Amino acid sequence: MKNNNLRWHHNKISIKDREQLIHQKGLLIWFTGLSGSGKSTIASALEEALFHKGKLCYLLDGDNIRHGLNSDLDFSIKDRKENIRRVAEVANLMVDANLIVITSFISPLIDDRENVRKMFGKYFIEVFVDCPLNICEMRDVKGLYKKARNKEIQNFTGISSPYEKPINPEIVLNSEKNSIETLVEQILNFMSINKFI
């Protein structure tokens, strides 16, 4: 019997080891803004731009979170908080695995976002996609504002549920006035100046 072998403790591969392997540090880029502000479109374009710079990224958004991990949650205040908590925890694991994680969630509450910021310290970029409500509502890509006005949807951010603007985000994007390319460039510039890429 070689039972003693099983008590031998391996040093786990560390975040530094993985950094040498794939030549990047983990980082969380957190998009916040109203429905229709352009978060997901810009996030997706950013992912593409970073990929072409050789960066391994992963985009977490409603599509891959609400249908899987968070399929048990609804849109009540309590479940929205739990939604954001779990997204942050998953992002934490992925950032620990040295991925550049990009998240796209309305995440309307300052408290929730500040909790995320605390988890990640300097490896956190809050991107506020600033777009006036009337423009988002005019776009109404998913037809959700109309339903919210007709009270077919409850707790809709901007209409029947609050959106708290970030106080001191790393980046503010004006998606009313600028093209996607310009906005992505703005983020890449920030990342470059701050030595994230």
Place this chain on the structure above:
Amino acid sequence: MKNNNLRWHHNKISIKDREQLIHQKGLLIWFTGLSGSGKSTIASALEEALFHKGKLCYLLDGDNIRHGLNSDLDFSIKDRKENIRRVAEVANLMVDANLIVITSFISPLIDDRENVRKMFGKYFIEVFVDCPLNICEMRDVKGLYKKARNKEIQNFTGISSPYEKPINPEIVLNSEKNSIETLVEQILNFMSINKFI
């Protein structure tokens, strides 16, 4: 105003794109077995061996899951099922991000493990760390068996809660008789033969 730009749909970077970037496919290696069977030690040694082959891996275990994402769950049957469900969903996201994910959880129920298998199809390797209960109990590295026997811990797998052995796992490791090096080699051989590495 350039609002039209925001309706332009970017093609997301796909799993195939990432595969070209980091030269690996995502994969889930799922360890199951009794407490004290050696799961985490072998999983950690496997992570190290794969790292030295240039593979980007990430180990999910009680340490990084129970204190973070699943800190709201206890050890009741219901919460154990939810624990495994969330681990599988997180692994799914990470495998989608092209990581080789290694999980180390007792995961005592066949049903739960088969649900995971269904999610991953051929990118799933179930590793059963087979070690007799009396050996695990004799080791009792964390002193948990003693507490379970004294009824200080409820629902302890193998003592007061069932462990259902896998029926047809990809790999069975005999951790009573073999060294860690031998067991890791056994897994690497399987991965090589099946073209995972």
